[in-house]
Amino acid sequence: MPLKIVYKPYTLHFRKQAGTSRGVLTQKTSWLIKITDTEKPGVEGYGECGPLPGLSVDDLPDFEAQLADVCETFNDLDLDVFPFNLGIILDQLVPQHLPSARCGIETALLDFMNGGRRTPFKSAFSKGHTGILMNGLIWMGSYDNMLEQVEEKLSQGFTTLKMKVGAIDFDKECRILETVRSRFDKDSITLRVDANGAFTPENVHSRLNALAKFDLHSIEQPVKAGQHDLMAELCGVSPVAVALDEELIGVFDYRGKFALLKKLMPPFIILKPTLLGGFGHTSEWIEIANRLKIDWWITSALESNIGLNAIAQYTATFQNALPQGLGTGQLYTNNFESPLYIENGHLYYQPDAVWELPDYSFSEQV
Structure with missing residues (x-):
């Protein structure tokens, strides 16, 4: 049948x-x-x-x-x-x-x-032998709320934090970064920020210069997607390494992918299989990035544990040393129980655990 x-x-x-x-x-x-x-x-x-x-x-x-x-x-x-x-x-x-x-x-x-x-992808991760290094995500909120999230992630053993910026007052966001940096230098805690395209052509340069003082690893999508000349300029001159995210969404043709990365030449790209059309398309982005010597990491996109599990298993097949952006079922009250769990800032899979479907x-x- x-x-x-x-x-x-x-x-x-x-x-x-x-x-x-x-x-x-x-x-x-x-x-x-x-x-x-x-x-x-x-x-x-x-x-x-x-x-x-x-x-x-x-x-x-x-x-x-x-x-x-x-x-x-x-x-x-x-x-x-x-x-x-x-x-x-x-x-x-x-x-x-x-x-x-x-x-x-x-x-x-x-x-x-x-x-x-x-187990759509088999590896040492899916067998429970190794974990995947992750960044801890700090959601946008009030100043006190975001500081509380920072403390929580540090207590869970994360050594890379990713903070959303662009929604609350920019000076307050800088104060949070300054607070973290006053306690931990860049060799102790890696800081990433994600602007989700929130900066404008008028303020992006001044804001990148302000953020550079905090020894950031990278900034995701500083301006809205589609401004290719501006983004190419930023990728070349920004004092904080630029990572493309939304810029990749909607580009499915192989030649279009190559042309985009060749024009912009970002230091990093961020890959969300759900938004990019699955694992075949994600593998094309990785192949092109590797050819152009562009680093990359993979991020989930608010999937349940069913989607997250597949993305994590796919990610593990590459043995990428950079911290990945893989959230867990902790986000939801009604997620499906799964073998995925976090320990010391790593995502692990326990193969003998029972799936709740x-x-x-x-x-x-x-």
Whole structure:
């Protein structure tokens, strides 16, 4: 029998409000994918389609209707999947403007091909032998709240902190960085900041100069995406190393990826598989970055543990020494229990732990 795919929406609820430069999040909806084959009873491949509000190309009012069309086509085609035809299936089945759908279906197919054990990518990490070094994320909030988050992350053993900037008063944000630096030098604590495009052409140079005093590792997306001449200038002259993030979203053609990185030549790029169209597309960015001698790290994008697990396992296959941006289930009150856990600023996977999967029937949605 051919493969069958079903989906169902699932709304994740934040434990605390998550502040970004695009607003405050209290909940987020993902569409969970399951793939089965009646000839392989008990083998179920799971994935997550998680468009990010205000950022994903496929943050669309009719996303679910378009996903339903993709699933219906999938079920009509009598598909079998193998490593050699995975990319072909995805290219033919999922439109480019649905990158999170492609990522979720790709994850489910990889999981299915590997026996339906939630190990789409096998490595020392998925066997529980090694961990992934992470940065601790400081969400936007009040001055006191952000300082509280810093203390919490330091107590959890993180040696790299990433702080969102651009939403509260810039002077207050600098005071927080100054407080951290007064206690820990750059050899003790690495500081990253993420502006999410919040700076303007008029103030970006002065703000980068102000931030440079705090011995920062990098700044993500200092100005809004699409200003290529300005971004190329910043990548060349900024006193804080620039990392591209939103700039990569919506670029799916290989030649377009190469042309973008060749023009801008950033020190770093940040890769979010859910927003970039899955792991095949992410691997293209990595291959091009390596050719151009651009460093990179991988970041999750508010997925549940189902999506996060796949991204973490994929990340582990590269053995990248830089701290990665992989959040955990601690964000949500109703996440799925999983083998993922944090210890001393590292993400680990405990392979003998039990997965909690959705407790409702997927058969209601096709």
